[in-house]
Each structure stands twice: as structure tokens, then as C-alpha cells.
Amino acid sequence: MVGKRVRDEGRGPGRPREERVDRAVLDAVVALVTESGLAAVTMDAVAVRAGVSKPAIYRRWPTKQDLLIAAAESRVGPLSVPDLGDFRAELRVVLESRLEVYRAPGVDRLMAGVIGAAAEADAVRSAYGAYSARVMSETRNILERGIARGDVRPDTDVRAVATMVAAPLVFRLVGEMEPPDQRLVDTVVDLVSRAVAARG
Amino acid sequence: MVGKRVRDEGRGPGRPREERVDRAVLDAVVALVTESGLAAVTMDAVAVRAGVSKPAIYRRWPTKQDLLIAAAESRVGPLSVPDLGDFRAELRVVLESRLEVYRAPGVDRLMAGVIGAAAEADAVRSAYGAYSARVMSETRNILERGIARGDVRPDTDVRAVATMVAAPLVFRLVGEMEPPDQRLVDTVVDLVSRAVAARG
Amino acid sequence: MVGKRVRDEGRGPGRPREERVDRAVLDAVVALVTESGLAAVTMDAVAVRAGVSKPAIYRRWPTKQDLLIAAAESRVGPLSVPDLGDFRAELRVVLESRLEVYRAPGVDRLMAGVIGAAAEADAVRSAYGAYSARVMSETRNILERGIARGDVRPDTDVRAVATMVAAPLVFRLVGEMEPPDQRLVDTVVDLVSRAVAARG
Amino acid sequence: MVGKRVRDEGRGPGRPREERVDRAVLDAVVALVTESGLAAVTMDAVAVRAGVSKPAIYRRWPTKQDLLIAAAESRVGPLSVPDLGDFRAELRVVLESRLEVYRAPGVDRLMAGVIGAAAEADAVRSAYGAYSARVMSETRNILERGIARGDVRPDTDVRAVATMVAAPLVFRLVGEMEPPDQRLVDTVVDLVSRAVAARG
DNA sequence: TATTAAGCGAGACGGTACGTCACGTCTTAGG
DNA sequence: CCTAAGACGTGACGTACCGTCTCGCTTAATA
Numbered sequence: 001m002v003g004k005r006v007r008d009e010g011r012g013p014g015r016p017r018e019e020r021v022d023r024a025v026l027d028a029v030v031a032l033v034t035e036s037g038l039a040a041v042t043m044d045a046v047a048v049r050a051g052v053s054k055p056a057i058y059r060r061w062p063t064k065q066d067l068l069i070a071a072a073e074s075r076v077g078p079l080s081v082p083d084l085g086d087f088r089a090e091l092r093v094v095l096e097s098r099l100e101v102y103r104a105p106g107v108d109r110l111m112a113g114v115i116g117a118a119a120e121a122d123a124v125r126s127a128y129g130a131y132s133a134r135v136m137s138e139t140r141n142i143l144e145r146g147i148a149r150g151d152v153r154p155d156t157d158v159r160a161v162a163t164m165v166a167a168p169l170v171f172r173l174v175g176e177m178e179p180p181d182q183r184l185v186d187t188v189v190d191l192v193s194r195a196v197a198a199r200g
Numbered sequence: 201m202v203g204k205r206v207r208d209e210g211r212g213p214g215r216p217r218e219e220r221v222d223r224a225v226l227d228a229v230v231a232l233v234t235e236s237g238l239a240a241v242t243m244d245a246v247a248v249r250a251g252v253s254k255p256a257i258y259r260r261w262p263t264k265q266d267l268l269i270a271a272a273e274s275r276v277g278p279l280s281v282p283d284l285g286d287f288r289a290e291l292r293v294v295l296e297s298r299l300e301v302y303r304a305p306g307v308d309r310l311m312a313g314v315i316g317a318a319a320e321a322d323a324v325r326s327a328y329g330a331y332s333a334r335v336m337s338e339t340r341n342i343l344e345r346g347i348a349r350g351d352v353r354p355d356t357d358v359r360a361v362a363t364m365v366a367a368p369l370v371f372r373l374v375g376e377m378e379p380p381d382q383r384l385v386d387t388v389v390d391l392v393s394r395a396v397a398a399r400g
Numbered sequence: 401m402v403g404k405r406v407r408d409e410g411r412g413p414g415r416p417r418e419e420r421v422d423r424a425v426l427d428a429v430v431a432l433v434t435e436s437g438l439a440a441v442t443m444d445a446v447a448v449r450a451g452v453s454k455p456a457i458y459r460r461w462p463t464k465q466d467l468l469i470a471a472a473e474s475r476v477g478p479l480s481v482p483d484l485g486d487f488r489a490e491l492r493v494v495l496e497s498r499l500e501v502y503r504a505p506g507v508d509r510l511m512a513g514v515i516g517a518a519a520e521a522d523a524v525r526s527a528y529g530a531y532s533a534r535v536m537s538e539t540r541n542i543l544e545r546g547i548a549r550g551d552v553r554p555d556t557d558v559r560a561v562a563t564m565v566a567a568p569l570v571f572r573l574v575g576e577m578e579p580p581d582q583r584l585v586d587t588v589v590d591l592v593s594r595a596v597a598a599r600g
Numbered sequence: 601m602v603g604k605r606v607r608d609e610g611r612g613p614g615r616p617r618e619e620r621v622d623r624a625v626l627d628a629v630v631a632l633v634t635e636s637g638l639a640a641v642t643m644d645a646v647a648v649r650a651g652v653s654k655p656a657i658y659r660r661w662p663t664k665q666d667l668l669i670a671a672a673e674s675r676v677g678p679l680s681v682p683d684l685g686d687f688r689a690e691l692r693v694v695l696e697s698r699l700e701v702y703r704a705p706g707v708d709r710l711m712a713g714v715i716g717a718a719a720e721a722d723a724v725r726s727a728y729g730a731y732s733a734r735v736m737s738e739t740r741n742i743l744e745r746g747i748a749r750g751d752v753r754p755d756t757d758v759r760a761v762a763t764m765v766a767a768p769l770v771f772r773l774v775g776e777m778e779p780p781d782q783r784l785v786d787t788v789v790d791l792v793s794r795a796v797a798a799r800g
Numbered sequence: 801t802a803t804t805a806a807g808c809g810a811g812a813c814g815g816t817a818c819g820t821c822a823c824g825t826c827t828t829a830g831g
Numbered sequence: 832c833c834t835a836a837g838a839c840g841t842g843a844c845g846t847a848c849c850g851t852c853t854c855g856c857t858t859a860a861t862a
Contacts (some may be wrong), residue, residue, distance in 0.1 A: 008848070011828090011829095012836075012837085013827090013828075013829065013830090013835065013836045014827085014828070014835080014836035014837030014838070015826070015828050015836075015837050015839075016827080016828065016837090017837095017838065017839095018308070018838080018839080021839090027224055033319075035378075036317075037319065037320055037322070038319040038320045039320040039321050042816085042817055042818085043817075043818070043819080044817070044818090045805080047840095050211065052244060052839090052840085052843095053839065053842095054820090054839045054840095054841095055819095055820085055821085055839080055840080055841095056838075056839065056840080057837090058819070059838075061841095062819090062821090063818095063819080064817095064818080073379065077809080081859095085836075086292055102337055105845045107297075108319075109319040110319075112315050112316055112318055112319035113316055113319045115312045115315045115316055115375070116238070116245050116313055116315055116316010116317060116319065117316060117372050118377065119233070119237065119238040119308070119309040119312035119313045119316065120237055120238045120239040121237050121238075121239050122237065122829045125377060128368050128377065129377050130378055132367075132375060132377060136376065154238065157383055157387055158386035159383075159384075160368075160383050160386075160388075160389065162370050162383045163368050163371060163376065164364070164367075164368050164388060164852075166250075166365045166371065166373030166375070167367035167368045167370070167372070167375065168360075168363050168364050170367070170375055171363060171367030171371055172363050172367070174318075174319075175332060175366070175367065175370055176332055176336065176363065177318065177325060177328065177329050177332065178831095183275055183357055183359075183360050184359075184360045184363060186360075187357055187360035187361065188360075188364060190367065190393065191364065191391050191395045192391065192396070194395065195390070195391045195394065195395070211803045212805080212806085212860080213804065213806070213859080213860050213861065214804080214805040214806025214807060214858085214859075214860075215805080215807035215808075215858040215859060215860095216806085216807075216858080216859070216860095217806090217807065217808095218808080219808080221807095221808090226842070242847080242848060242849085243848075243849065243850080244847095244848075244849090247809090251809095252808090252809080252810045253808065253810065253811090254809090254810090254811090254849095254851090255807095255808080255809085255810095255849080255850095255851085255852085256807080256808065256809080258850065258851080259807085262850090263849085263850080264848095264849070264850090366821050416832085416833075417832090417833070418833080418834080421834090429783055433719075437719065437721050438716070438719040438720045439720040439721050442821085442822060442823085443822075443823065443824080444821095444822075444823090445771065447835095451753065451835095452834090452835085453834065453835045453836065453837090454823095454824080454825095454833080454835090454837090455824095455825085455826090455833095455834085455835085455836095456833080456834065458823095458824065458825085459833085462824090463824080463825070464822090464824090466613070469705075476681060497649060507811085508719070509719040510719075511720055512715045512719035513716055513719045514714050515715045515716055515775070516638075516712055516713055516715055516716010516719060516775050517638065518774075518777065519638040519708070519709040519710075519712035519713045519716065519774075520637055520638045520639040520711055520722045521637050521639050522637070525777060528776050528777065532775060532776055532777065536776065539724060557787055559782055559783075559784075560768075560783055560784045560787035560788075561787065563768050563772050563776065563784060564764070564767075564768050564787065564788060564791065566768045566770075566771065566775070567764075567767035567768045567771030567772070567775065568760075568763050568764050569769055570767070570771055570775055571763060571766065571767030571771055572763050572767070573606075574715050574718075574719075575715070575732060575766070575767065576732055576736065576763065576771055577718065577725060577728065577729050577732060583666055583757055583759075583760050584759075584760045584763060585854090586760075587757055587760035587761065587764065588760075588764060590795070591764065591791055591792065591795045593794070594795065595790070595794065612810080612811085612814065612857095613809065613810045613811075613854075613855070613856090614809080614810035614811030614853085614854070615810075615811050615812045615852070615853045615854055616811090616812075617812065617813095618812080618813080621812090621813085628831060639817080642842085642843055642844085643843075643844070643845080644842095644843070644844090645843095651814095652813090652814080653813065653815065653816095654813045654814090654815090654816095654845080654846095655813080655815090655846085655847090656843095657814090657816075657843095658811075658845070658846080659813095661817075662845090663845085664843095664844080664845090682848080690842095735859065740815095757811075785818095
């Protein structure tokens, strides 16, 4: 009468969700924000653009803000940097990867939208906080790896330096409203890697 | 500045505007965003809280985004740093002034709200761009003054370094959703001033 | 009747329909409308309450309106009055049977719901019309039988009088929103039987 | 600063409501239900048809059901019958007035819709009950006037007879789904006036 | 002093998006 | 072919907010 609840591991009875919907919706959000700005990202417009119904969206993301964060993560998610044996090289990899991502069209408004959304209510703030922590972790990881390896000074203030690494590209993007460029990356790599270099 | 005075300063006919309204409205915006988040900052709520009518607000700021930017500017406006004869000292003044401002309650959500608003439409983007440029100018000023004075290396990439100075505190605030602290200021002052110090 | 049996009675291949479903669904409709009003009668709620799936309902009644009509008919169907040899007695039987039915809880809202449903679209109107005709037929039958028998005046306007018989109890129920009572039945029996009595 | 609260008698401060909206909305409801049935009467369709915004509708009628009742009342409101000195004449006036009203196109579906709406929730039931009582009052009035005047038997069951007067035309309309006709009116007038005639 | 232009609070207005809910269909797995 | 479960598209619901407008009134500068 009720049916076995969990068959294999993750699927219950009933029609399974369509993966197509997830992809189409996130793509639609990015496309709309890129083409027409954040104001054009209405739930109805997203639904139409994705060829999907509004309830199908709300089943997955309970509010518009959650959807925005998911869209941002789909484009600007955390990346894992392999151990290159050298902090400076790893730092460059992180920043140049980010540079490429941030220069993609629409990412500026997407990030700004997510930051704005986080200011709306505490529930959104914590969702955004989790996202933010995921993205920041990559920088903390290479710093701690460098300390363990020995090419980063052990008394480095990891928290502060991680902020100094992550901040400039994002700020250039959403604070100065211009795309970050290679010179900015070079400057950050230079300043930071010299400052935290062990032995100096 | 925002708002449209009909005559320059010499008042024309008709009832003059009440200054009380300007102050009350900006205060109401800040109070609401501080207490309840950006979502609580509706034009009606602001009007009620300020004891003011909606038309009185719209006479001064044509859109909600303009009002938000004005509120941000009223709390986080540009500051002018006196010539202290020393770049490092001036840099510290800039950052510690900002630190104090950014640690005020509500400023995080106010800044995030302004950034989010800027993603909405191009008209808002340019208004925000002007505000952003005003705020950034202080950092560029002390850098250029340092170059002229001779204690900053003349080949310094002013644009990139200015971003590296301004970014960390704002990013800590709106990107990491935590208040910036003294350690972050110290780290920035150290890294930047050492890196741009003339002669080395 | 409503619902689409694929074969007449000789069963074809495949799993046969469960009678349990038919009963459970109609009972659920009546229970819901009685307890919580027509607005609570959603197809999902009916399915849950009946312990049945939605497709199982839709296989039997193609629309919600059809289900409502079926539920009404299950409670307020036509009744056949035996020949008692006396119009007045038969009239009393009809009205007192109806009185009992109409005083059952939930029947008011069920009838009102069916009437409202009939206003929605022409397809529903005709389904309701068929139901209505079935229910009205009992009154016409006793009138015509009375004329044939000779205790009802042959020049009686059967149509109009049938309406005057059927109307008051239903109208009391759905028009005045109160349960019909014995006094109303008595009044109708008196007025009508005296007016159509042959010879006078 | 606050303004005098009540100026003449009924108008407070602020922009007054536009009468145009009230009329246009009720007309739109009737037009839609007449042309396309009750299912076409969506709040959006009404708003568009009336050239009015949805909030303007909801300011006046808090739910769709209230709007329906108001629309019904605008077409089928209570009428006051002048004292004609004769119960039978007054009864005929009542019924022929109603006949004319009920034969107007769309009134059938409007009435059925209102009855259906009343089944939805208790709040709507009481709103409908008030409307129903207003409409019924005219019949009770002529009965009581007849008793006072002396041409209606003083032992008449006013409640029951009022139901028998009001019911047939409405039932013909919404129960039998056909327009009431002159023969039905004549039959009701005859039966009722003869039955309640004093002395006789 | 009277006029006039613009300010003011109050609140209704058109428009648009929100997030929810219900209908009726379809897709899965199982009986 | 039936069953339960539940996701799906469609579309209406009622609410909230934005920015405008219409009231009646108040406040100065001007005529």
C-alpha cells in the first residue's frame, strides 16, 4: 500500500526527478542575467527560458535567492588545486583560474546578485555563507599546504592572507564593476607570494 | 549629489523642502537594514519609519536603488586623508577609518544591498560606478601623493594596488559575511606598504 | 453512469479494477466536504483520504466535476415511489424521503458544489443536466401517475408543478443555507396536493 | 502635519477610491460569466477586462467569492414592492420582476456560481447568507403586510411560504438549468395566493 | 493681503513578480 | 491492465512592492 521506501540507495517510489530540469534552469538563469541583467531574472522568465514549470523550479530551490546561489556555484564553484610543490605556482593557478571564470560574461552580475541576495534575510545569509566558505577553502588549502611543505612562513595569518588573495578579483568585478585583468593577478601573486615566502 | 534641486541654492517660489525629511529617510533605511535585513527596506516601510510620505522620498531619490546608494554614501562616503608625509601612515589612516565604518552594524547589508542593486540595470550600474569611484579615489590619492613625494615606487601599478588596498575589508564584509578586524588591516598595511616602498 | 468501463462486464485481460476504490473515493469526497467545506475537496486530498492514487480516480471520473456529481448522486440519487393509490400520500413519501437525505450533514455543500460546478463549462452543464433530470423524474412520475389514476387534475401543468415540488427543499438547503424541516414539507404537501386535486 | 481626520463625514485623507473601478469590475464579471462561463471568470481576466489592476479589485472584495456575490447582488439585488393593497398583485409583481431578472443572459451561471462559492468556506457562507436574507426579505415583507392588511391568513407559515415563493424560479434556473417562464410564475401565483387567501 | 508655486501626509492606482496551490497527465516500480 | 507514489506543465490564486497620481492642506516667496 505504501511501497518500499528506499529501493537501492537514493530513490523512492514515484516518478524520479528529471536532471534536464536542473541543468536547463541554471543555464537559463545565467543566460538571462548575462543578456539582460539581474532584473530580468524573474522566476517566470527563468521557467519559460528553461522550458520548465515554476513548481519544478521551486521543488528544487525554495526561494529565488537559493536559485541564484546555485546558479553562481554552477559557474563559480570551488576548484581543487593539485600539489605543484610550490606555493607561488599554486597561487598563480588559483588566481588565473578565477580570472578566466570572472571574465566570462554575466558572471559580474551573477556575483553581485548573489551578494545582494545574501543581504536580504538571515536564511539566505547562511546559505550564502556556506557557498562562500566552499569557495574560500581553496585558498586556505594552498596556504596550509605551503606551511606544511615549508615554503610559506609558519607564522602567516592564513585567514587574513586568504582574504587578501580572494578579495581583489571579486572586488574589481563587483566593487569597481570592471573585469579583472592579468595585471591585477600578477600584482597579487607578486605581493602575496613575496610576503609569505619562508626564509625571506 | 542625488536629488533634484530646482534652483541652485537661491530658493524659488513654493514651500521649501524640509531638511528633516532627508535625514529621517536615510536614517530609516539604515535602521531597517540593520534591524531586519535588506528585504525589510521597502519604500513603504521606509516612509512609515521616517514619518514621511512616499512622494517626499521619490522627490529626492527617483528609485529605490538611488536611495540605497545615498544611504550607503551617508555612512560609507569618501574621506580625504591629510598629507602625513608618509605613505605607510596614510595607508593606515585610510584602512583604520574604513575599519571603523565597516564594523558599524548594518553596514554589511547596506553595502551588499548596493552591490546587488548595481546588478539590476545599467542605469543603476552607472550611479553605483560613480559612488564606487568616489570611494576608491582616496586610495588612489595617497598612492599618487606617495609617488610624487618619493616614498612610493614610481613604477607602481596604481590601479592594481588601489584595488588590493580597498578590496580586503569590503570582501571580508560582503564576501565572507564577517566584520573585518585589526589583524586584516595590519596584514594589508604590511604587505602593501612593503611592496610599494621606494628603494627597498 | 460516469466512468468508463473498458468492457461491458465480461472482464478483459489485465488486473481488474478494485471496487474498493470506487467506494472509498466517493466516501472521501463526502467526508471532506462535510468536515471542511468544498474548498477542501482537492483531488490530492481525496486520494490521500481514500487511500488511493490520483490516476485511480481519474480512470473512473475524468474531471473533478464528474466526481462531484457522482458523489452527489451516491447520496442524493433518484428514488422510485411505489404506487400508493393516492397522489397526496406519494407526494409526502417523496418529500419526506428527500427531507431525510437533505438533512444529512454535508449534503448542503455537496449540492451547492454540484450546482456551482455546473456553471463552469458546458460539458459539465450537460452532465449535471442528466443528473438533474434523473432526480426530477420521480416527481413527474407521481404526477403523471396521479393524472392517469384520476386523482390529479388532467389540466395540471406537470412541468411547473414538478418544479414547485422539487424546489423548496433544495432552495432551503442551498439558497437559504439552512436545513429544510418538517413544516416546510407539510406546507408543500398541503399547497400542492390541494391545488392539483381533481374535482375540488 | 497629520491633517484633519474626517472632513465632511465619510472621507478620510488620501486619494479617494474611483467609482469607475467598482462599476467596471462588476460589469466585467457579468460579461465574462455570460460570454464564457464561470470558469472564465479569473481575477486576472476580470482585471484586464475591467481595465483595472488586481490589487484594486482585492482592495474592494477580499476574495473571489466576495466579488461573485457582489456581482450577483448588482444584478439580482433585493427589490422593494410598493403597497398595492392586494397580496396577489404584490406577489405577481415580485415574481414577474424576478422573472425578468433571471432571464437575463448570464444570470443563471452567476447565481449557480454564487451558490457554489457559498459551499467553499464558512466565511463565504455567511457573506452569502447575508445576501440571501436581503433577497428573501421582499417576499417576507409582502406576506407580513398581507397579514397586517387582512388579506393573508394570519396563521400562515411565513417562513415556509416565502421559501415556496422564492424557490421555484431560482430552482428552475440553477437546478433544472433552464430559464423560468411565465407559466411557472402563473402557477406559483395561483397556488400560493389561493392557499394563503384569508377567509377563502 | 492675496496669489501662487511647491512642499507635505495619506492612500488609491496600474503594473509586475512573488511563491503557492490545484488540476489533470505522465513516468517509474511493482502486483 | 491495474496499483501507489510522485514529478511534470499549465495556469490561477492572493500578496507584496514599486513608482505614480490624486486628494486636501500647509508653507513661504511674490504680486
